[in-house]
């Protein structure tokens with residue numbers, strides 16, 4: 001059996017040894033909804049909050065750190081992500097109910113939180129069943145669906161910053177607005193407290209079913225997608241602008257604007273991140289030309305293009 005190749009000078013050799021899992025050049029595409037993108041230079045799955053904090057405190061200041069949830073709102077570029085990518089594992093997925101509040105680890109899936117609240121007779125968190133992400137992603141994006149958003153239910157969060165310091169912050173300090181938050185970019189949310197009101201579990205379950213049915217009817221929920229690509233401009237619907245600009249079904253490489261919901265981009269199987277990003281930019285260009293409106297990317301794009309794409313493809 002041949003020995004493993006000797007690797008020299010990789011970032012991972014400059015990093016602390018955490019208790020959690022750490023890997024060099026780890027593929028990210030399988031961890032994303034779009035199923036595209038290059039590797040993480042280093043992928044770190046902390047064992048717990050203390051492991052996360054002490055690891056970050058020891059990461060050299062010049063090394064970028066990026067956190068991802070289940071990447072339902074992320075486009076990872078084909079050249080991958082430099083530095084450390086943090087993905088909170090199941091250890092951060094605990095959910096506890098106390099009276100009308102739910103404390104959820106940042107890795108808990110929104111749907112699981114909605115279901116836990118429903119079983120405990122807590123109403124008002126049903127909207128989370130319409131968002132296929134984690135609580136950490138919901139807080140960062142102020143995720144919302146069917147008339148409610150995270151800010152309507154959020155009480156406070158715990159987060160760890162780039163230097164490993166722990167913060168507890170109330171909703172008012174987070175600057176949540178439509179699909180946006182203004183708390184420091186280096187904060188990694190580790191848990192959140194959400195509040196609802198008393199409700200009958202059967203009635204809450206019905207609302208969850210209705211939300212899931214409405215999603216299945218209007219969105220390509222089983223596709224390789226990143227959800228709504230562009231935020232709705234004030235008083236307008238992004239999908240209507242895209243439709244009016246003639247972009248429904250528009251394709252570029254293996255990427256296509258969904259026929260079912262034209263604010264969704266789809267990886268039809270062979271798309272690269274460059275295909276998806278170029279298609280998104282083409283949609284923006286056509287909408288600008290047709291209606292004068294500048295669409296803002298809601299999907300977060302992270303990482304670097306491949307060298308050959310770096311000049312940009314239209």
Ligand SMILES: Cc1cc2nc3c(=O)[nH]c(=O)nc-3n(C[C@H](O)[C@H](O)[C@H](O)COP(=O)(O)OP(=O)(O)OC[C@H]3O[C@@H](n4cnc5c(N)ncnc54)[C@H](O)[C@@H]3O)c2cc1C
Nearest residue numbers: 069070071072073133134136137138140143144145189227
């Ligand atoms: C089919 C489909 C339907 C969707 N429908 C909706 C919808 O109705 N409403 C809606 O709001 N969104 C929707 N989305 C988008 C997406 O699900 C949400 O934005 C979700 O909140 C993202 O969560 P995530 O865990 O996947 O985060 P990711 O996509 O992994 O990350 C999104 C952002 O959050 C940051 N982030 C993730 N975890 C943390 C953390 N622990 N601490 C700090 N920052 C963090 C990331 O750095 C990134 O900037 C949809 C997506 C898909 C694929």
